[in-house]
Each structure stands twice: as structure tokens, then as C-alpha cells.
Amino acid sequence: AALAPIYAPRLLILPVFLDDIREQGVRQNIVGLLDPVQSRAAAERSPVWAHIAPFLARAGSEHEEAESKSLQRTFETAFDAWLGARWPLWGDRQNLRGLFAYSVHRGRNKLLGINAQSKRKVDGNIYREKIAVLEAILTHARARNVKVLLYVPPFRLDIPGPYFEADYAKLKADLQTFAAKYGAHFANLESVVPGPEWGMVVDPVYGFSDYDFMHFTGDGHRRHAEALDRELRKIGF
Secondary structure, three states, X not given: OOOHHHHOOOXXXXXXXXXXXXXXXXXXHHHHHHOOHHHHHHHHOOOOHHHHHHHOOOOOOHHHHHHHOOHHHHHHHHHHHHHHHHOHHHHOHXXXXXXXXXXXXXXXXXXXXXXXXXXXXXOXXXXXXXXXXXXXXXXXXXXXXXXXXXXXXXXXXXXXXXXXXXXHHHHHHHHHHHHHHHOOEEEEOOOOOOHHHEEEEEOOOOOOEEEEEEEEOHHHHHHHHHXXXXXXXXXXO
8 A cells, every 4th residue: 555656566466374364563664664755645545554553563653752862761772882892691681581581482382282283263353353454455456456366375284284174264265255356366375385395393492393384395485486377377467
């Protein structure tokens, strides 16, 4: 919505992941697209804005800007720099704190038997919020005559995964319904990458490995690209 008036795209490729439905924020590098005045104004005029505004970070608010110029903040910044130059552990404290929290979290999960295959229910209210965002995106694209490839991304199917089947089936059915409703091209690419071409994750602290349901190997990426190419050719790209 922010960039469409500037670049006039002809195509939007939109994979929808059930796992990402749970996300409750907007990434900072995406928020940064709203920095130019014309970009923010364009986004605010779109049907998407009402749905995403509550999720936007409040970075750069007047309060934070004023606080960053305060005497206390100036002193703390200088003192941190002075300590960091003389005591290496002080400079690494944030990394050490993050590593400790990660170790506790991963250790707890290991003890409780929680892993990549553990099923997690999708909250109904969150699902409805995110589906409303999706519909607003499709509405905006149609109003600007932007073609949309709306697709179910590859998913590892050779072993039990972290989705409850009813949740996953609902998402796939909803995507197909919305594609028909808003004139998008729908494709289900969940099976294009076979199990052996998915990655594994090795824990950097404890060393144990686990299945990766989000990333695949180079061969898997090739299969994904070929599948996307076939679908894009169907709509003239």
C-alpha cells in the first residue's frame, strides 16, 4: 500500500503461512517503508491501514525522541561507552543476557519434550484479525489492477508437523475462497518440496538437531522456484 503509488507494481506474489498467523507485530524494516511522507499517506488511504495500524511499532514517537535528548540519556550513553571500553563483559551484557534466556527456554522445551513437531493451536481471534488483513490486501490489489498469486507455501509432509489438521485445512480453504472472491490466482504448492529436501536445525547451545518446517535445501528452492514459474506463466508472467 505504501509503495504501490510509487512503483506501480503489476504483480503481487503472496504466500500465506499458518505459522506466521500467530505473529503480532510488524517487522522494523517493513515499518521503515512508511518513513517517506508520501508512502505513509498512501498507506493510510488504503483499506489495509485500519487493520495494520494497531500492530505498528511506536518507534520514533515524540516521547521517545524527547527522551533520547534528555540529560539522563546523554549521561547513560556516555557512561555505557566508557565502561564498555574498559570492561569487555559490560559491552557483551546484552548478548550474554539473550544467550542465557535462549538457553533456559530451549532447555525447558527439551525437558518438556517440546520440539518442532509439537502442535500449537491457532487462536481464533488472532486468525480472524489476520484474515481481515489479508482481505484488505486483496481488496487494495484489485482496486489498483495488480494481479495476485495467492498460494499455500511448501510444507513438509513426510512426517507429522506442528499444525492441527483442522486449522491447516481451514486456512487452505479460506485462501481458495478469497482468491475466487477477489480475482486472485490460487495455487497450493504444499507438496512441491519432498521431505529429504528440507533442512534440519542444530541447536547452537546444546547441539541437538530438530526438523525444520520453514526452510529447505538448494534443491528444494529450485523445486519451489519452478512451481512458482509454472503458476506465474498461467497468469501471463
